Amino acid sequence: MSRPFFRHPLLQLLVRRVLLGLFSLLLVSIVVFAATQMLPGDAARAVIGRGGSPDHLEALRHQLHLDLPAVTQYRLWLGGFLSGDAGTSLVNGRPVIESIAVRLVNSFTLLVLVLLIGIPLAIGLGIVAAVRRNTALDTVSSVVALALAAIPEFVIGIALIVFFATVVLHWLPPVSMVRPGTSVFARPLNLVLPVATLIIAIFPYSFRMIRASMIDVLDSEYIEMATLKGLSRRRIVLLHALPNAIAPTIQAIALTCGYLAGGCVVVEFVFGFPGIGQGLVNAVLARDIPYIQCTVLLLAAFYVVVNLLADLVAILVTPKLRSAVS
Secondary structure (H helix, E strand, C coil): CCCHHHHHHHHHHHHHHHHHHHHHHHHHHHHHHHHHHHCCHHHHHHHCCCCCCHHHHHHHHCCCCCCCCHHHHHHHHHHHHHHCCCCEEECCCCCCCHHHHHHHHHHHHHHHHHHHHHHHHHHHHHHHHCCCCHHHHHEEEEEEEEHHCCCCCHHHHHHHHHHHHHHHCCCCCCCCCCCCCCCCCHCCHHHHHHHHHHHHHHHHHHHHHHHHHHHHHHHHHHHHHHHHHCCHHHHHHHHHHHHHHHHHHHHHHHHHHHHHHHHHHHHHHHHCCCCCCHHHHHHHHCCCHHHHHHHHHHHHHHHHHHHCCCCCCCCCCHHHHHHHHH
């Protein structure tokens, strides 16, 4: 007799993770709101400057609900965010969601390019290094990955600018500025250095994870049995070893996506790329509190969703985990 669908372990796991993710976002919203409230100075004064009249200052404080208790301010802000109204930017007077949307598309484009190029490259080289472990190729690639892992992304970006755009060679533009209303693909060369910087930054983690997982699986008894049965090495690696070694790598990819959401802040600032990261830096400098709150909460939501999807994909593609929840 088959069990009811609502009692399926995978569905129950999904419900638990969704509830945990929502609770995590609630905690993040509280922390973000409290942090912006504790910023030194008066947000209204920072917006209108020193030349504003007292009446104008008081009107702006009332508009921003700064004259209300902190709990009431949080309730109004969270209710507006959940209803699709994240407030109005204090810098340009436009709705925050509208201001973020364009930059969000640019950052998402950058993220997709990095993942489409960097992750297959890291996984492929990790598999090759695991299959040919203890060879010169394995040693060199492992040392390079370890060295790259110790270098911050902004150092990588500056080094690429010096080598490919300014001092040594002049092949690529040193900044990736895009005119408002223009697609980032209007000048594809603008994307080369930011994408290369992030690929180099994320490569070591996925590479080392898939290499270690593949080595553990290749040393297992069922792989030895498959070898004794005369199966080809390619079949063993791709059809038997890789499905069982990919789960930790999927988790590493999820962490990489979360890292990219934060790492883009630094890289976009270095290259002047018009993404959500540069927008967040500008908002912090201008004390645009609604913009800061919305951006950070969106980044947190992205991190939660990516980790949830990674858990589900890891279960669905890994035979051992799939059988455990079936």
